[in-house]
Amino acid sequence: MARRGQSPTGTRRGAPRNQRRVRDGDVVSALARTVREVEAAVQKGRVTPGVRAKFEVVALLVREEHTRVRSDDTLSEARRGEQLKRLDGIGTILAKTAVRDPALLALLSEDAVVSAAARSLKRELLADIGVEVPAEEAPAPQPVAAAVAPERQVVPQSVISRQMANPFLAPDFSAARQDTPRPRRLAGWELLGPLLSSFERAGGGAPACMALPAPSDRFTPMGRDLMPHQGQVVAAAAAGHRTFLLADEPGLGKTAQSLLAAEAAGAYPLLVVVPNVVKTNWAREAGQWTPHRRATVIQGDGHTLDGFADIVVVNYEVLDRHVGWLGDFGFRGMVVDEAHFIKNRTSQRSQHVLELSERIRSRGAKPLLMALTGTPLINDIDDFRAIWQFLGWIDDSKPLGELIDALEETGLTPADAGFYPAARQSVIDLGIVRRRKVDVAADIPARRIADLPVELDGPAGRSIRAAERDLARRMVERYETALANRPADERVEGIDADLVRRVARVELKDSTSTKAGENVFSMMRRIGEAKAGLAADYAAQLARSAGKVVFFAKHIDVMDTAEATFTKQGVRFASIRGDQTPGARQRNIDAFVNDPEVAVAVCSLTSAGVGLNLQVASDLVLAELSWTDAEQTQAIDRSHRIGQTEPVTAWRIIAAQTMDARIAELIDSKAGLAARALDGSDEELSPSADVQLEALVALLTDALTARPGTPVAL
Structure with missing residues (x-):
């Protein structure tokens, strides 16, 4: 100074x-x-x-x-x-x-x-x-925001580069909503309590979903197909609707609906706030549904962030570090996945989300705001408050904007008996969309697999990637040794595919022996252990959103990690393992089937994949990959059997950028699964050894191709 x-x-x-x-x-x-x-x-x-x-x-x-x-x-x-x-x-x-x-x-x-x-x-x-x-005016009151330690705040370098490209690009406030003060019939009435109560008073036949237009596929990219119920939300956004509490059950494609709604609304740049376990999947889905839009994921302090991207994905756990620059980025839309995460309005992550929503709403008349959750209510009706506040329907004490206008138009007050159904309908019309699997069963396959890629961060992920490089390096050395011992006239131009396959067979044979060193089997076990916690976390989210879930794993230590995660999160589970007595096994099965408080069945893929009836659940989590599609299908059939009234979704957890992803592709290609739909496939399935061999062939081929100056044989 x-x-x-x-x-x-x-x-x-x-x-x-x-x-x-x-x-x-x-x-x-x-x-x-x-x-x-x-x-x-x-x-x-x-x-x-x-x-x-x-x-x-x-x-x-x-x-x-x-x-x-x-x-x-x-x-x-x-x-x-x-x-x-x-x-x-x-x-x-x-x-x-x-x-x-x-x-x-x-x-x-x-x-x-x-x-x-x-x-x-x-x-x-x-x-x-x-x-x-001029005479100094009193400073405007500062908005109340979550307390964040200044040293935690970061601004990624790529965001600075974007700012430098146009450092004085001012936001457009010209279209911001201007409320004209006018006499209010409901002035003086306490309205939030009656609004919430209107949902508690609703009868069984009361509507739970806003009126939706006919489906639209105008914004669907080539090669992709929207289900009719998904196209309805996209059509609503195209028609000008801008706030949605999208409460569809898991498996009905809320991610695709959100991305294409943003496309229909022109809501870019778009901010997406998600749990850590699904942030990689959001980037993957963005690449499939909006391939012409650049998507970026904030990792840690954002060193790898693309500051010029159209879609910015950030997980709740690191939001506190980035809330400062995110508020100034100029977003025109915001999606909050698993929105029940913000139900506690005193929590830091809830305050950050509400602050960002308020800043986005202040910059334009109708930004796109979407709260996604299969479970808008966790404990009681008060859980709606934070979600409604994020959407701009209410503030801490009263209804806002379109909601108060709708309540005024009813001509009723909370003293009138008809106020409660009318008030509930007013809220639903603002954008509550709720469909169950059974409601749209005709739209979706009876059985399907949905892949969920996850990033293996930290020491475990780095160790696995290093081990894959070591395995590839060992096979490259074998390949080069064999190639050097060949007569010159027997060598081929580029990569010798036959030699690659022979080297892979030798490696596979050694993998089944007692020889030391990393091999394809130990690699897959380590990957399973590394993603066990993420898979269990996702299963817990499903259990809260959709009811009972079956969790399948191959290895005991993966099951142990999952059960420890469920215990920590307060999720009750039943354990079904191969080392149990028949009596203990049956008691655990009965507990899962009959006790509404037991949310997850933790099952051994090999021991519980046959001989069980678990049709009480329509969602499964496959924490580890099978070596064959047949084993995978047997596990899914524990739920998809006579007595199952809903389509069954198997969520396959895939470790991105590892051998796990390659093996998932091989299993599907060997089984001839079209679009991951299991129904109607009568192709002969390949034995597990074929998948293991092909995985090693692909790993060695990639390593040889990556060498500088290596020509590839056509």
Whole structure:
């Protein structure tokens, strides 16, 4: 901060005007001098509170001068162009300076809160150059936001690059909703309690879903097919609907509906907040349903983030680090997956989500806001509050906007008996969409597999990828040794496919022996152990959303990890293993089938894959891959059998960028599964050894292809 009695440019107030003093009204010259002082201080690493205040003043006045110069009719076009060019130069210096200290970047935002020190310095600078300074107004109250430690906040480098590309791109507030004050018939009535009560009072036949238009597939990319119930939500977005509580049961394609609704609404850039276990799947689904849109996933501090992407996916666990720049990014839409995660409005993640929603809503009339959850209510009706607040239907104390208008139009008050069904319908019409599997059974296959890719982060993931490289390196050495021992006239151009297959067979044979070293079987076991916690976490989410879930694993340690996860999360489970006595096994089966509190059956894929009737569940989680599709199908048939009234979905957890993903593709290709639909497939299934061999062939081929200068035989 400038010393008392000094201006930000270093001249003393009240001193005689001389050659160093800028001429009256030349704000741009004063800004140019001050920004150079800030730049020099930041380059030396001396970002004191005074330097930050100067930076704020320059950023604030540059924006004000841009507006003034553009609207000043007394300026000639040449003079206006000259002044704007000078201002742009100052803006460039500010942006480059912020790169050295990302904490300064937030100060460039149009809605950045101006500190008291900056307001004082601004008045000093304007007074020193002879600009009349109006009486100081009281600062606007700052919005209440979740408390976040400043040292936790980050701004990824790619976001800074985006800001530098256009550092003064102001958000468009021109279309923001302007509520005209008018007399309210319901003024003075407490309405939130009756609104929530209206859902508790609803009878069994009361509607649970808004009226939806005929399906639209206009935004569906080539090669993809939307189910009719999915196309209805997309059509609603295309028709102008912008808020949705999409509460379809799991397996009905909420991700695809959200992505194509954003396409129909033009809601880009789009922010997607999700649990950690599904963030990779969101990026994958975006690539399939909106292939012309760039999607990026925030990992950790965002070092790999694409700041120019159309779709930004962030998980709840790291949201606190990024909430600052996300609020300034200019999103036109926001999707919150597993929205029941924000039901506790006092939690940090709930406050962050609500803050971001409020900032997005303040920037435009109708941003797309979607809350996705199979379970909008966990404990009681009050769980609706945070979700409704995210959607902008209510605030802490009252209904807002379209909801209060709809309640006024009913002509009723909470004292009238008819108020409650009318109020409930008013909320539903704002965008509650609820379909069950049984409601849309005609839309979806009776049995299907849905792959859920997950990222293996941390030491376990790095260790697995290193082990895969070691396995590939060992096979490459065998290949090169065999190739070197061949006569020159027997060598082929490029990669010798026959030799690759022979090397893979030798490796597979060694894998079944007692030889030491990483092999295809130990690799798959390690991958299963690494994704066990993620698979169990997803199963717990399914159990909360859809009811009973069957969790299949091959190895005991994977089952142990899953059961420990369920215990920690308070999810009751029954364990069905091969080492149990027949009596113990049957008691656990009966508990899962008959006890409504037992949400998950943890089953051994090999021991429980046959001889069980678990049709009480329509969702399965396959935590580890089988070596054959037949074994996988047997597990699914534990639920898909006589007595099952709903379509069955098997959620196959796949470790992305590992051998796991390659083996999943091989199993499907060997079984000839079209679009992962199991029904009607009568092809002969390949033995497990074929999949194991092909996995090693693919691993060796990829390693050989990746070598510099290796030609590929056509």
